[in-house]
Amino acid sequence: MGKSKVLIIGGTGYxxxxxxxxxxAQGHETYVxxxxxxxxxxDIDKVETLISFKKQGAHLVPASFxxxxxLVEAVKLVDIVICAVSGVHIRSHSILLQLKLVEAIKExxxxxxxIPSEFGMDAEKMKNAMEPGKVTFDDKMVVRKAIExxxxxxxxxSANCIAxxxxxxLCQFGKILPPRDHVIIHGDGNLKxxxxxEDDIATYTIKTIxxxxxxxxxxxxxxxxxxxxxxxxVQKWEKLIGKELHKITLSKDDFLxxxxxxxxxxxxxxxxxxxxxxxxxxxxxxxxxxxEASKLYPEVKYTTVEEYLEQYNTLTSLIRPSFSFPNHTDxxxxxxxxxxxxxxxxxxxSVTQTPIGRYPFPGAGGTKFSRGLTIHSIYYxxxxxxxxxDLPSSEVIIHVSESKTNFLHPCxxxxxxxxxxxxxTACTVQGTQSCK
Amino acid sequence: MGKSKVLIIGGTGYxxxxxxxxxxAQGHETYVxxxxxxxxxxDIDKVETLISFKKQGAHLVPASFxxxxxLVEAVKLVDIVICAVSGVHIRSHSILLQLKLVEAIKExxxxxxxIPSEFGMDAEKMKNAMEPGKVTFDDKMVVRKAIExxxxxxxxxSANCIAxxxxxxLCQFGKILPPRDHVIIHGDGNLKxxxxxEDDIATYTIKTIxxxxxxxxxxxxxxxxxxxxxxxxVQKWEKLIGKELHKITLSKDDFLxxxxxxxxxxxxxxxxxxxxxxxxxxxxxxxxxxxEASKLYPEVKYTTVEEYLEQYNTLTSLIRPSFSFPNHTDxxxxxxxxxxxxxxxxxxxSVTQTPIGRYPFPGAGGTKFSRGLTIHSIYYxxxxxxxxxDLPSSEVIIHVSESKTNFLHPCxxxxxxxxxxxxxTACTVQGTQSCK
Numbered sequence: 081m082g083k084s085k086v087l088i089i090g091g092t093g094y095x096x097x098x099x100x101x102x103x104x105a106q107g108h109e110t111y112v113x114x115x116x117x118x119x120x121x122x123d124i125d126k127v128e129t130l131i132s133f134k135k136q137g138a139h140l141v142p143a144s145f146x147x148x149x150x151l152v153e154a155v156k157l158v159d160i161v162i163c164a165v166s167g168v169h170i171r172s173h174s175i176l177l178q179l180k181l182v183e184a185i186k187e188x189x190x191x192x193x194x195i196p197s198e199f200g201m202d203a204e205k206m207k208n209a210m211e212p213g214k215v216t217f218d219d220k221m222v223v224r225k226a227i228e229x230x231x232x233x234x235x236x237x238s239a240n241c242i243a244x245x246x247x248x249x250l251c252q253f254g255k256i257l258p259p260r261d262h263v264i265i266h267g268d269g270n271l272k273x274x275x276x277x278e279d280d281i282a283t284y285t286i287k288t289i290x291x292x293x294x295x296x297x298x299x300x301x302x303x304x305x306x307x308x309x310x311x312x313x314v315q316k317w318e319k320l321i322g323k324e325l326h327k328i329t330l331s332k333d334d335f336l337x338x339x340x341x342x343x344x345x346x347x348x349x350x351x352x353x354x355x356x357x358x359x360x361x362x363x364x365x366x367x368x369x370x371x372e373a374s375k376l377y378p379e380v381k382y383t384t385v386e387e388y389l390e391q392y393n394t395l396t397s398l399i400r401p402s403f404s405f406p407n408h409t410d411x412x413x414x415x416x417x418x419x420x421x422x423x424x425x426x427x428x429x430s431v432t433q434t435p436i437g438r439y440p441f442p443g444a445g446g447t448k449f450s451r452g453l454t455i456h457s458i459y460y461x462x463x464x465x466x467x468x469x470d471l472p473s474s475e476v477i478i479h480v481s482e483s484k485t486n487f488l489h490p491c492x493x494x495x496x497x498x499x500x501x502x503x504x505t506a507c508t509v510q511g512t513q514s515c516k
Numbered sequence: 517m518g519k520s521k522v523l524i525i526g527g528t529g530y531x532x533x534x535x536x537x538x539x540x541a542q543g544h545e546t547y548v549x550x551x552x553x554x555x556x557x558x559d560i561d562k563v564e565t566l567i568s569f570k571k572q573g574a575h576l577v578p579a580s581f582x583x584x585x586x587l588v589e590a591v592k593l594v595d596i597v598i599c600a601v602s603g604v605h606i607r608s609h610s611i612l613l614q615l616k617l618v619e620a621i622k623e624x625x626x627x628x629x630x631i632p633s634e635f636g637m638d639a640e641k642m643k644n645a646m647e648p649g650k651v652t653f654d655d656k657m658v659v660r661k662a663i664e665x666x667x668x669x670x671x672x673x674s675a676n677c678i679a680x681x682x683x684x685x686l687c688q689f690g691k692i693l694p695p696r697d698h699v700i701i702h703g704d705g706n707l708k709x710x711x712x713x714e715d716d717i718a719t720y721t722i723k724t725i726x727x728x729x730x731x732x733x734x735x736x737x738x739x740x741x742x743x744x745x746x747x748x749x750v751q752k753w754e755k756l757i758g759k760e761l762h763k764i765t766l767s768k769d770d771f772l773x774x775x776x777x778x779x780x781x782x783x784x785x786x787x788x789x790x791x792x793x794x795x796x797x798x799x800x801x802x803x804x805x806x807x808e809a810s811k812l813y814p815e816v817k818y819t820t821v822e823e824y825l826e827q828y829n830t831l832t833s834l835i836r837p838s839f840s841f842p843n844h845t846d847x848x849x850x851x852x853x854x855x856x857x858x859x860x861x862x863x864x865x866s867v868t869q870t871p872i873g874r875y876p877f878p879g880a881g882g883t884k885f886s887r888g889l890t891i892h893s894i895y896y897x898x899x900x901x902x903x904x905x906d907l908p909s910s911e912v913i914i915h916v917s918e919s920k921t922n923f924l925h926p927c928x929x930x931x932x933x934x935x936x937x938x939x940x941t942a943c944t945v946q947g948t949q950s951c952k
Contacts, residue, residue: 124680244560
């Protein structure tokens, strides 16, 4: 019996294109859904991707979620249907589109297995997931229910934490590039995550499609060397770059306090990070060998966390301030005008130590902050704190925000300094700008 | 003397990534600007592209347009700087960002040549370009002025019509996939365009950078076999697919009438198509051999229009209607609820022949259109027009729009039919939906 024919829906996406590549690489006749002109618009990147699939030997199948009959015709061409429409809210959330596909598969009657868009945490284990991120799992469960009620054979692939987001940012929420200076540690940083390279997710997924051992069940991808806490991930990066990072703890309260400043998609993401890094949804996950991809397919040489991080090793990052601040000529200040407790900040998390002193604001008498802005924190050079802002010529970063956490004065010429501040290097002044 | 070192700005973009590829392919030590975390955000596609550049041997240089010093440091590393920031409004318009780069290059003092983001029509020849598209050329001229006043050596690459937009859509504005049924011809369709494959634009650009013959001048890319009118492009496609397309003429007035329904970016694009297809800005372009890339570099086997179109040959397109229309059971109707004269319509351009008769609207008595909707045109099967809507069981498409052009009744149960209507095939009914 020859290899199954595979149809991939959402094939031009981040996961989808890897599924197309893996399907072709494993010798399957591969079909990719191509949406109509009206849905493609003038997206030349999408057309370029479709053309490249064709050049690699895939077949393009015109179909649309808006045209039910085309879905039926498309699935009739193949044995296996894999859907990779986005369930990552910051990109788009299309999980429930699959309900039409499920109907089409049921009507066509020929599909031997359907792999729905899962590829994350096991939706069935996420009944206590935090809102609004729970919507991801609720919607995936709706799709599963439809699949099972329709009697369609399936495999659900739970790939836990997608490496590009999690490892790229060293498990820091909202970041996808690893820092070289300091890192925000969520909670105590000791709860485990399970990180999988996207290419490996695709490889394992294609491995499952013809495998009777994976029929009608959930398969988990838990590469043993990739089950690590955030602190352990950070250690691996520190070893790679030969340098220790300054660690700033972000408590659960401060982390969640930032939620209201985020849009819906970001809140969904924040919920997922909360569930794993603060509630430890993955930390006690125990999966039998018969349900785990790296045990089922030991021939796949999965990418370890070190190997994944290695590719970021020369992606050094330039820290860019939001705007500069007029100051004494021998001191340069930079201000980040964002919410301090927001993990989306590039620089600084909230600091909760007791203040050791008050310092006149640089340029006092000539420099004011906007109403409602709170000076959140300041990084200064390694000089003992004094009662005068007699700092050597160096860079000083003042973090301004709208949060009142940790600071008691909204708008004044005085700053609160804390003892664990460190000097930030590699910053330059942007020129000056009056604070409105 | 070794090959020049090259820095590419905007390297992760559509043109930029091709420049990176061409620069590496032609043996140049290649640097790519990598923007800071704050600017990359959670764009995993961009990070993926940067990592892939690194794997191909490029160096990544952290820099930002918001950090002048970083620009100076970046350009100091190389001999040649090429900028490919977007000037295509529907993606983004960043042409004037280059002014900071020009300052940085001037300050650094080492750059042997700057290739600014041009790659389209020669901005200097576009003083009579239509608004608002003229902004593209005005901004490019501002940058040129800055370059020349700073005494920076340069080459401006004029690549005319980028193939992905122009050839992909057979020169139809707003389309990037070639049709198999009918095509909208702009004006008489006889004015010339000059179409260049993006990869060739990159190849030629890299060829120019060390070439004394191209110093301080504009180099045009006009591959002789790619200087064609829209009708000629259409003919090439028809030959490829072995089928003639039904041609619908879109007059300049109707084309321009659609402008008000478009957003700014789309209006810019419309202006460019107007300049070439209705005003013939390229049709009489005469370039000396010493200024033309395909003559300067005959060793480059550029992609002809046929070769470029060939890759679209199996990209068949599914036409999807906006919504269906309840009708007699033996007839299926589809309605496109968009502005008819808009070239962004997937289907139909305005029709200007004299009506030959009036027909009762299908389902008269039970079907109403929204207020303000005009029935624009109807495609029906090849049956002589009669005074009764006695159409055979086939598909009928009714195009509904808000334009009053060509039709005299805003909302009624009667249609105006024209003699040159043709049957549209390959459509399916979406089910039914009452018209509000």
